Amino acid sequence: MSTPESQPPSEDAASVSKKAAKKEAAKQEKLRRRQEQEALAAATRSLAVDDEQDPLAANYGDVPLNEIQSKTVEDVSRWTEVGALTNTLENRSVLIRGRAQTIRAVGKNMAFVVVRERGFTVQCVATVQPDTVSRQMVKYVAGLSRESIIDIEGVVSAPSVEIKGTTQQVEVQVRKVYCVSKAAVLPINIEDAARSDAEIEKALQAGEKLVRVNQDTRLNNRVLDLRTPANQGIFRIQSQVGNIFRQFLLSEDFFEIHTPKLIAGSSEGGAAVFRLDYKGQPACLAQSPQLHKQMAICGDFGRVFEIGGVYRAEDSYTHRHLCEFIGLDVEMEIKSHYSEVMDIVGRLFVTIFDTLNKTCEKELEAVGRQYPFEPLKYLPETLRLTFEEGIQMLKDAGVEVDPMGDLNTEVERKLGQLVLEKYGTEFYILHRYPLAVRPFYTMPCHDNHAYSNSFDVFIRGEEIISGAQRVHVPELLAERAQACGIELKTISTYIDAFRYGAPPHGGFGVGLERVVMLFCGLNNIRKTSLFPRDPLRIAP
Amino acid sequence: MSTPESQPPSEDAASVSKKAAKKEAAKQEKLRRRQEQEALAAATRSLAVDDEQDPLAANYGDVPLNEIQSKTVEDVSRWTEVGALTNTLENRSVLIRGRAQTIRAVGKNMAFVVVRERGFTVQCVATVQPDTVSRQMVKYVAGLSRESIIDIEGVVSAPSVEIKGTTQQVEVQVRKVYCVSKAAVLPINIEDAARSDAEIEKALQAGEKLVRVNQDTRLNNRVLDLRTPANQGIFRIQSQVGNIFRQFLLSEDFFEIHTPKLIAGSSEGGAAVFRLDYKGQPACLAQSPQLHKQMAICGDFGRVFEIGGVYRAEDSYTHRHLCEFIGLDVEMEIKSHYSEVMDIVGRLFVTIFDTLNKTCEKELEAVGRQYPFEPLKYLPETLRLTFEEGIQMLKDAGVEVDPMGDLNTEVERKLGQLVLEKYGTEFYILHRYPLAVRPFYTMPCHDNHAYSNSFDVFIRGEEIISGAQRVHVPELLAERAQACGIELKTISTYIDAFRYGAPPHGGFGVGLERVVMLFCGLNNIRKTSLFPRDPLRIAP
Known part of the structure; x- marks a missing residue:
């Protein structure tokens, strides 16, 4: 029975740093106290309801559990989505389901509820009326708790004045109201x-x-x-990034693979790896699909991509690092030059940006309302600079950096500014990095072995993509690994994969959360991870 | 620098059961001996080459490494794909890159190479000719090792007789040949x-x-x-299943989420969980995205799906279990009945089957050539039977089973046969399972608490999908967990997620590898996992 499903894993409380936790706890406590007072006040109001029998009692109330246990197959088209409520439906009777976002009573004869469904909101009004809405019903509405799921049957009206504070410009005159799921006091x-x-x-x-x-x-x-409009937008944008990524690559003759995340042995990386016991054998979680996506190329897959989990046990407490993130990975045969890979990068990302701007207008707007940002500036043809050119630009601007070293985050940001000023783009490729700052499997340049056939890609001054031509010659791969201090026997399976004819190839990797963060100009990667994992957080 | 990329994790030798390993080693040894003899013979032939200076030496030879280190940006359209070689190109000069699949010399003046690219093959002929092809070149071709990557420049000819053993019905008359990557002796x-x-x-x-x-x-x-035609087909079909799954759901207003696989604490599941240390805290790998996909629903995501890794440390040595597989998961709000979920399942899978049959004809054919199978029989409207009806069918056929117990693999297969005979379909839904055999979060039936609002789905008599309406009422969830012997404090975060208003909802999970295996009638799930992980295998 039921293999793909199983009992959900349990979760302990998040481990947050003690200082922050203490401050947080005090804040939470204060918040909670306020909310408890509110709840008490609401309960008191509710108790004041007169107990007389109501002949209209069938028009409102809590839905008994029994009724929502798949008792009857209903025509789902009976329900109208809140987002679809417009004045074309004026005077029409509708049934909606959503959350009671705010509840407000005006005297004893009138109550307002703003109902929210997937980010869309509409104001519903319950007014005492003979034969339909009783005083008790208005009291019932006034006593609903925030965020409860309710069904409202009512008639659409289109007031002549602008309705503030809701996305929909109509109201619903409540005829019936039922609570499907009651919310407790909110934290x-x-x-x-x-x-x-x-x-x-x-x-x-x-x-x-x-x-x-x-x-x-x-x-x-x-x-x-997650119920805020900004978050509703962020994760729909994230879904769309994945979708465009795949559709573009499928149209370019790539196909999707899934490589294992459970890897034998312990990675040579050391500290940055999550170790585990695999049926008595030492194992670890893959820090990237690098090995296996290259093996797929050796297996004649030609052009592949993967969207999958990447695991890093690094102690990075920055705004841009996570211990678990989604990697968008690409690997492809090349005929002669790593520019073939950069061609894909350029066209892929311009397609992603163009399509997001076109298809996610509402979502981007929702994000921008809470976290204002400028639309990303990018060119139709992606700018490419060599690392040397980048160093020269920095030098000309008075920034001294090691010409054969790596760029730190601050310098990358500075270079981003210079590039924006000179070329008018916040998206560009920097290539031909010094060999010494790249992984051992990076192909050295043909004309100068101090440089490599590699590139990084930047959005708004932050690195999001890293790619290269790979070493496909097993002897050179072994030599490079040794030069980088890696014990050969720990990567023998990897090197062996290239012994039976290996096509020249290259590829790149991108972090999905970073793409969304930087496209939307957000300041923290935790905002674009559904349930983020960092060194201090593994829950909820 | 380069965060999404990192050094590839190392891999130890596979741990296979000792007995099988010994047998395997002997077999390998034998194979290898034979291949070494072959290689020696080839080398001897090669040594016999006369050493005289060849004025045509520029037309063949091994490409020096320097030339394939991104020295020049070449127009990739210079190359023609092997699969595109047809008689419309007769007498045209082409450049192809592929593997030397088989090499055969005929005397000293002629050599044949079958070149393979992504499953497509073409025969290339090198014949001694003044001013173009020297005897030394023919010898060079004859001395190529199998599976080496070669570039061939030549002229397309269309022989009047049928060419056997290649996918392409033309030949290439070799003018130039270069070896890009030499293959060692093949295991x-x-x-x-x-x-x-x-x-x-x-x-x-x-x-x-x-x-x-x-x-x-x-x-x-x-x-x-992976280079065999069947495997080239299998993994393209797998990619297409994922693609159709996503496109169908996106068109039905679902969106894609990514839930964490690193989970705090140790799952209540016990043995079937991979445990690890997360920065000093006990943690484990998610056995399913169940918890978090339901939390996404509580976060107002409405309709979500996920394609991601699922980890099970179970000791299952069957043809249908893996320790790591790709779960296709769906979760959605429902208005009133779990049949809304079954509607999605039915339409989704009919779309998957229809589209595979239409778009993967070549791939299915390639799989069928090595592993013959009958096309799947399914109905345009997916058959639904209740568990009770299933039990009755078995009873009528003389199969006695516990009417309130679970079905074992053998009985499921038998029921599949009976359903095929009676209804003419190998794809159907069995629903309203006994509550006792389902996970604690399954919603009991409204009319009989011994049954549940749940279903399994079968292909060719094997279960591939498991789904249900979930308990969205926190009090009932706690009650059900306790009844199933689960300690409440281990799942408190999960239960708490339902306290702030939870929409009625349901969903299902599918194993990607199983869908491909059963659609193609394959006998082992290891055939549809790129690098399978089972209790005995964690490499390569």
């Missing part, structure tokens, strides 16, 4: 989590102190945090 | 690995003993094994 409010810093500052200047939800609180309550 | 020959059992039997009856390459030898030499 964070969605409106608080959805607020931009600018809004908080503006309110502060006007003397009002609004709640600011910090990153750790968000991640500890990720299920609530 | 297995591609023709041997590509042979069907039927061919071996037929030859045996004619008194000829052909080499049969067994599964372990194939997997130990996976890079060579």
Whole structure:
């Protein structure tokens, strides 16, 4: 039975650094206290309901569990999506399901509920009316808890004045309302989590102190945090990046592979590897699909790509590192030059950017409302500079760097600025890196072995892609590994794969979360990982 | 620098069971001896080359490394793909790159090479001719080692007789030939690995003993094994399954998520979990994305899917279990009934089958040549039977089973036969399973708590999909977990996710490798995993 499904793994509390945790706990406690008071107030209001029998009781109430256990097959087209509620439906009766985002009573005869479904919101109004809406029903509506899932049957009306604070420009006059799933008191409010810093500052200047939800609180309550319009947008954009990546590559005669993440032995990388016991054998999690995607090329797969998990046990506490992320990997035969790989990179990413701008307008807007950003500047033909040219640009700008060393994050950012000023693009390729700063499997340049047939690609001054022509000659591969201090016997299987005829090839790897982060100008990679994993966080 | 790329993890030798390993070693040794003799003979032939200076020496030879280190950017359109060589190119000069699949000399003036590129093959002929092809060149061609990567420049000719043994019905008259990458002596020959059992039997009856390459030898030499036409087909079909899965779901308003595989604590599952140390905390690899895909639904994602690694440390030595496989997972809000999930399953898989039959004709043919199979029988509208109906069919056929127990593999196969006979389909859904045989998070039926709102789906009598409506009520979830003997504190994060309003929802999971295996009627899941991981194998 049921192999692909199983019982969900358990999760312990997140381990956050003690100092941050303490501060966080105090904040949470304060927040919770406020919310408990609110809840108590709501409960008190609810208790005040007069108990008289209501002949209209069938029009509202909590749905008994039994009714939502697949009792009847209903025509799902009975429901209208909140996002589809427009004035073309005026005077029509509709059935909607969504969350009670905010609830507000006005006296005893009227209550407002803003219902939210997948980021879209509509205002619903329950007004006491003979034969349809009773006072008790209005009280029931007023007593709903925030974020509860409710079904509302009602009639669409289109007020002549603009409706503020909802995405939909119509209202629903409530006829029936049922609560499908009750929410407990919330640790964070969605409106608080959805607020931009600018809004908080503006309110502060006007003397009002609004709640600011910090990153750790968000991640500890990720299920609530994900409900904000910005997050609804971010993960739809992420899905679209993966989709465009695949569709572009499929159209270029690549196909998709899945390489194993469980690898025998312990990687030569040492500290940066997650080790585990595999049926009594030492094993580890793949730090990249490098080995196996190259083996697929040796297996005559020609052009391949993979979208899969990448695992790094590094102690990186930066805004751009995760211990688990999604790698977009490409590997391909080349006829003669690594520029063939850079051609793919250039066209692929221009396609990704173009298509996102075209198809994710609403999502990008939603992200921008909370986290304002400038649209990415890029050229139709991707700019390529050699590493030497980059060094020269830095030098001309008075930045002294080791011409044969690697660039650090700060220098990369500076170079990004210089490139933007000179060429008007925030997306470019820097190639022909010094050999010494690249992995051992990188092909040295034909004319100067101090350089290599490799490249990095930058968005808004940050590296997102790394690629190269690979060494396909086993003897040279062994020589390079030794020169890099790697014990040959630990990579013998890898080297052996090239002994039976290996086509010249190259490829590259990209982090999905980084692409989304940098395209949207976000400041932290944790914002683009659904349930991020860093050295301090492995939950929820 | 280069974060998504890193040094490839090392790999130890595969750990295969001792007995099998010994047998395998002997076989390998024998094979190798034969191949070394062949190589020696070839080398001897090569040594016999007369050493006289050849004025045509520039037309052939080994390409120096320097030339394939991205020395010049060449127009890749200079090369013609082997698969594109047809008689419309007659008398045209072409440049091809591929592997020397077989090499055969006829006297001193003629040599044949079959060149293979991504499964396509063409015969190339080098004949001594004044001013173009020297005797030394013919000798050079005859001395090429099998599976070497070569560039051939030549003229296409279309012989009037049928060419046997190649996919392309033209020949190439060799003018120039260069070896790009030399292959060492092969541990297995591609023709041997590509042979069907039927061919071996037929030859045996004619008194000829052909080499049969067994599964372990194939997997130990996976890079060579992957070059067979059947494997070239299998993994292109696999890629296409993933593609259709995603395109169908995207068109139905689902979007793609990526959930973490690194999970805190140790799963309640016990033995079947890979444990690891996460920065000093106990952690494990996700046995399914169950928890997190449900959390995405609680985060208002509405309809999601995921394609990602699934890790099971089970000691299953069957033809259908792997320790690492690719899960195709779906989770969605439902309005009222789990039949909404079954609707998606039915339409999704009919789309997958239809599209494979239409778009992968060549690939399916290639698989069928080595592993003959009957096309899958399925209905345009997917058959649904209740578990009770299934039990009754078995009973009527004289098969006694526990009406409230699970079905074992043998009984499932029997039921598959009965369904095929009665309904003419090898693809069907069995639903309303006894609650006791399903995971704790499965929603019980509204009318009988001994049954559940769940289903399994079968192809050719084997289960491939498992799905259900989930319990979205935290109190019931806790109750069900306790009833199943699960300690609540180990799953508190999971249960908490449902406290802030949870939409009724359901979903399912499928193993990608199983879909491909069963659609193609293959007998072992190791055939559809690129680098399979089972309790005895973690390499290459």
